[in-house]
Amino acid sequence: MTRTSLGAPLDRVDGRAKVTGAARYAADNNPAGLAHGYFVLSTIAKGTIRSIDAARASAAPGVLAVYSHANPLRLLPPRSYIAQFIGEPQRAMQDAVVRHYGQIVAMVVAETFEQARDAAALVTVEYDAQPPAADFLAGVPGARDPQTPFGHPVTILADGVPDIDAALAASEVTHTAVYTQPPEHHNPMEPHSAVAMWDGGKLTIHSGSQGPALHALDLAEGLGVPQEDVHVIGPYVGGGFGGKATSWSPTLLAAAAARALRRPVKVVTTREQLFTVTGHRTASHLTVTLGARRDGTLTAVKNLAVTTFEIENPASPPTAAYKCPNLDLRLKVVDLDIPRRTIMRAPGYAAGTFGLECAMDELAHELGLDPIELRMRNYATASPDKGLPYASKHLDECYRVGAERFGWSRRKAEPRSVTDGQWLVGMGMATCVLPSSQHAGAARVRFRANGTVEVACNTADLGTGAMTVLAMAGADRLGLPVGRIRPALGDSTLPVAAEGDSFMGAVGSAATSTILSAVHDAAGEAITALIAHAVSDARSPFHGMDAQDVRYSSGVLEGGGRRAGFGELLTTTGTPGVEAVTTATLGEDTERYAFITSGAHFCEVRVHRLTGEARLSRVTCVVDAGTIVNGKTARGQIAGGVVMSAGQALLEGAYVEPATGRIANANFADYLVPVNADIPAVDVHFLDHPDTRYNPQGARGLGELTGTGVAAAIANAIYNATGTRVRDLPITPDKLLS
Amino acid sequence: MEQASEPERGVSRRGFLATSAAAAALAAGTAGAPSPAAAATAGPARAGASVVRVTLRVNGRERTLSLDPRVTLLDALRERLDLTGTKKGCDRGQCGACTVHVEGRRVLSCLTLAAGLDGKAVTTVEGLARGDELHPVQRAFLECDGLQCGFCTPGQIMSAVALIREGHAGSEEEIREFMSGNICRCGAYPGIVAAVKAAGERG
Numbered sequence: 001m002t003r004t005s006l007g008a009p010l011d012r013v014d015g016r017a018k019v020t021g022a023a024r025y026a027a028d029n030n031p032a033g034l035a036h037g038y039f040v041l042s043t044i045a046k047g048t049i050r051s052i053d054a055a056r057a058s059a060a061p062g063v064l065a066v067y068s069h070a071n072p073l074r075l076l077p078p079r080s081y082i083a084q085f086i087g088e089p090q091r092a093m094q095d096a097v098v099r100h101y102g103q104i105v106a107m108v109v110a111e112t113f114e115q116a117r118d119a120a121a122l123v124t125v126e127y128d129a130q131p132p133a134a135d136f137l138a139g140v141p142g143a144r145d146p147q148t149p150f151g152h153p154v155t156i157l158a159d160g161v162p163d164i165d166a167a168l169a170a171s172e173v174t175h176t177a178v179y180t181q182p183p184e185h186h187n188p189m190e191p192h193s194a195v196a197m198w199d200g201g202k203l204t205i206h207s208g209s210q211g212p213a214l215h216a217l218d219l220a221e222g223l224g225v226p227q228e229d230v231h232v233i234g235p236y237v238g239g240g241f242g243g244k245a246t247s248w249s250p251t252l253l254a255a256a257a258a259r260a261l262r263r264p265v266k267v268v269t270t271r272e273q274l275f276t277v278t279g280h281r282t283a284s285h286l287t288v289t290l291g292a293r294r295d296g297t298l299t300a301v302k303n304l305a306v307t308t309f310e311i312e313n314p315a316s317p318p319t320a321a322y323k324c325p326n327l328d329l330r331l332k333v334v335d336l337d338i339p340r341r342t343i344m345r346a347p348g349y350a351a352g353t354f355g356l357e358c359a360m361d362e363l364a365h366e367l368g369l370d371p372i373e374l375r376m377r378n379y380a381t382a383s384p385d386k387g388l389p390y391a392s393k394h395l396d397e398c399y400r401v402g403a404e405r406f407g408w409s410r411r412k413a414e415p416r417s418v419t420d421g422q423w424l425v426g427m428g429m430a431t432c433v434l435p436s437s438q439h440a441g442a443a444r445v446r447f448r449a450n451g452t453v454e455v456a457c458n459t460a461d462l463g464t465g466a467m468t469v470l471a472m473a474g475a476d477r478l479g480l481p482v483g484r485i486r487p488a489l490g491d492s493t494l495p496v497a498a499e500g501d502s503f504m505g506a507v508g509s510a511a512t513s514t515i516l517s518a519v520h521d522a523a524g525e526a527i528t529a530l531i532a533h534a535v536s537d538a539r540s541p542f543h544g545m546d547a548q549d550v551r552y553s554s555g556v557l558e559g560g561g562r563r564a565g566f567g568e569l570l571t572t573t574g575t576p577g578v579e580a581v582t583t584a585t586l587g588e589d590t591e592r593y594a595f596i597t598s599g600a601h602f603c604e605v606r607v608h609r610l611t612g613e614a615r616l617s618r619v620t621c622v623v624d625a626g627t628i629v630n631g632k633t634a635r636g637q638i639a640g641g642v643v644m645s646a647g648q649a650l651l652e653g654a655y656v657e658p659a660t661g662r663i664a665n666a667n668f669a670d671y672l673v674p675v676n677a678d679i680p681a682v683d684v685h686f687l688d689h690p691d692t693r694y695n696p697q698g699a700r701g702l703g704e705l706t707g708t709g710v711a712a713a714i715a716n717a718i719y720n721a722t723g724t725r726v727r728d729l730p731i732t733p734d735k736l737l738s
Numbered sequence: 739m740e741q742a743s744e745p746e747r748g749v750s751r752r753g754f755l756a757t758s759a760a761a762a763a764l765a766a767g768t769a770g771a772p773s774p775a776a777a778a779t780a781g782p783a784r785a786g787a788s789v790v791r792v793t794l795r796v797n798g799r800e801r802t803l804s805l806d807p808r809v810t811l812l813d814a815l816r817e818r819l820d821l822t823g824t825k826k827g828c829d830r831g832q833c834g835a836c837t838v839h840v841e842g843r844r845v846l847s848c849l850t851l852a853a854g855l856d857g858k859a860v861t862t863v864e865g866l867a868r869g870d871e872l873h874p875v876q877r878a879f880l881e882c883d884g885l886q887c888g889f890c891t892p893g894q895i896m897s898a899v900a901l902i903r904e905g906h907a908g909s910e911e912e913i914r915e916f917m918s919g920n921i922c923r924c925g926a927y928p929g930i931v932a933a934v935k936a937a938g939e940r941g
Contacts (some may be wrong), residue, residue, distance in 0.1 A: 011883070020863065020866075189921065238889030239889060463888065636924070639927075643922075643927060668828050676913075681931075
């Protein structure tokens with residue numbers, strides 16, 4: 001393999017394992033003596049369990065145990081605030097209370113999967129049911145203020161302005177509308193699965209997680225064992241999107257059952273169960289009010305968002321989007337008897353940019369302005385909330401380049417102007433924004449006598465390409481071909497920074513920047529350690545030299561006329577490896593600058609005049625994310641976000657029955673996600689403006705970027721095509737026919 | 739035909755036959771009902787017992803299994819033969835992650851009972867490469883980045899191999915249509931289409 005520096009489009013280093021089926025995901029592990037667990041779920045949303053009759057299930061062939069609150073697998077509640085807020089504060093089967101429909105009320109463990117599944121159908125549960133609060137929209141008027149550290153209101157007022165309503169009253173034009181979307185489910189292709197086994201008091205568990213260290217902590221807390229006694233292994237994760245950021249009961253119950261039965265236990269959550277036993281994205285109700293002058297200059301933005309989750313705040317995007325002197329952004333929360341909500345790709349920004357970017361389109365139409373022109377008249381060169389200048393923001397170039405690539409000039413401003421047979425054709429655009437985040441992560445870099453270098457980081461590759469970025473980061477810093485790097489992630493025993501958010505692993509689009517800094521620093525220290533070894537080991541050709549006189553370059557040490565590759569050196573000294581483990585020091589100047597990833601989306605949509613079917617027919621995304629580390633995997637992230645957002649716009653939504661709290665469409669035939677035929681070619685273009693004030697490599701995160709804006713661009717294109725403005729997602733045919 | 743022995747835990751032969759019939763009904767239309775020969779070996783009438791003897795030719799190798807009649811081809815591959823490349827994404831035929839070939843035709847292995855496949859040839863993703871040499875479709879998926887998390891990838895590749903063979907990779911539109919039984923939640927569809935197109939053109 002040839003030398004690859006950052007920026008080259010490199011094939012995934014784990015791609016071969018994935019295309020041959022050799023990659024082992026959690027449920028692909030079959031240790032000897034394996035037993036299988038299967039869950040029984042509640043069929044009411046609120047109440048208590050009066051009785052559980054497990055007799056027939058217990059007597060069924062192959063059944064080893066039936067657990068429930070009456071015969072419990074004891075789990076302790078989580079202590080960390082991350083698990084409490086983002087995950088489950090209440091573990092399954094610890095009491096008789098039913099808190100939502102589809103809650104785990106019993107677990108059957110049997111010799112085989114078939115025996116466990118069919119025995120689970122023999123468990124009879126009787127309930128004392130109460131009517132649940134399950135109707136989100138009914139709860140919106142009475143929504144409460146947030147009570148956690150999250151969801152604080154943001155109020156910024158210009159001098160002399162008493163409140164946001166005064167600013168709106170003084171505006172020449174205002175636009176106000178309500179934008180809503182139903183709950184969304186991550187639906188990773190790999191359902192939450194675990195294979196757990198104990199050796200004495202120590203747990204080894206194969207489980208796909210976005211953060212192996214946090215997962216191990218969650219498991220340790222839940223099981224009441226020291227964290228160092230939990231080993232999470234998950235090098236391959238079949239998609240996460242936020243849904244595998246924290247730990248959910250299926251994983252904990254697999255571990256607890258394995259401990260009770262003294263044999264390995266496998267649990268694979270079914271697709272239907274996944275909708276209720278793990279978290280989802282909250283429904284959202286967002287009232288956007290824009291105030292502006294007739295020339296389009298924004299004078300005030302008032303957002304009132306209502307969700308079921310403090311951390312998912314759709315009111316927040318104006319803190320990052322446009323220049324505006326008056327902002328009032330508030331979140332209110334509805335408490336419902338429904339399954340847990342959690343973070344999902346671009347939390348807050350996904351629903352929030354749908355509302356804001358549709359509102360901007362509507363304002364542009366009212367003012368007779370081109371949607372790009374309206375955005376340029378409110379272009380922010382400084383962070384609207386912090387007032388700090390953006391270190392590197394080239395969104396203006398994204399608009400310009402995108403408009404040209406897409407052919408925006410051919411758009412007719414008047415809706416319903418373009419037809420092609422029975423199809424109404426429209427174009428729409430929107431901004432995407434995501435405040436950048438990176439963490440001070442730890443890495444281990446180890447030179448090995450066989451001539452390879454292990455580069456290890458306690459994070460995960462959910463399909464993002466992190467494994468490849470890890471290898472590239474090592475190769476780039478050490479001047480070696482990628483083929484000589486052995487990347488390692490997805491294991492809780494790998495180095496992790498004890499403090500700070502890197503503990504969470506792959507969240508917040510921060511993994512690439514975090515990996516680059518951590519590997520950069522650890523590799524520097526590993527080189528220092530290698531030279532120290534070279535001058536101190538008696539068998540080394542550099543023995544006795546001053547360390548300052550030995551230089552490292554591209555895997556080779558040189559000095560005093562002597563020269564040796566590190567593999568040769570370590571072989572000569574009989575040393576298996578020399579390593580350094582360190583936590584990165586981040587250099588971004590957050591006192592003086594703000595950092596943001598942004599881009600522009602352009603969509604063409606065709607809506608059938610008679611059926612109301614909306615087909616996405618063309619997409620262009622131009623992205624300013626600083627240095628693109630791997631053009632190939634970055635393209636996949638951007639296009640993949642477009643696909644998921646096309647689902648948000650046109651297809652997705654859990655239907656929670658108001659009377660029962662049951663999700664009526666908890667499967668892939670009824671909860672629709674985009675399939676191949678729903679998605680056209682996606683034109684992705686990256687600007688190349690390294691943000692070197694952010695990190696030396698100039699790279700910002702982008703994994704969640706196209707979770708923002710795309711749904712609005714599609715809705716705006718549908719308005720342009722049809723003249724119908726739909727503000728309630730998904731935009732299904734019925735809404736376009738009425 | 740052997741006589742039914744006394745049920746060990748209160749499950750009658752009648753109950754077993756009902757289970758068997760249900761299993762056969764499930765399999766009908768996908769891979770056919772269990773053969774009479776397979777049913778005839780079902781001596782000990784105990785639900786959950788390994789009572790059906792099936793010989794499959796998996797990736798060119800004969801594999802004989804004694805199976806619970808409820809076992810799907812997917813679970814036979816994954817849990818009995820340790821061929822875990824084939825994935826369980828939904829277990830009800832809605833996602834395509836479990837796609838394999840039976841006698842050269844793609845089937846959803848989660849909806850196919852293993853008991854109905856006695857004597858049949860099964861090809862899984864593990865059976866495509868020749869040693870270190872990837873199948874052209876595997877190579878194209880790797881080069882075109884037709885994957886992200888990789889979990890749906892084996893099913894995508896098995897579908898792609900079949901549709902190219904069937905002559906359905908003629909245009910991007912046709913590829914999109916014929917690949918739409920395989921969901922990719924990461925949204926790698928543009929790369930998947932490019933990969934199928936490239937592999938199709940290479941022949």
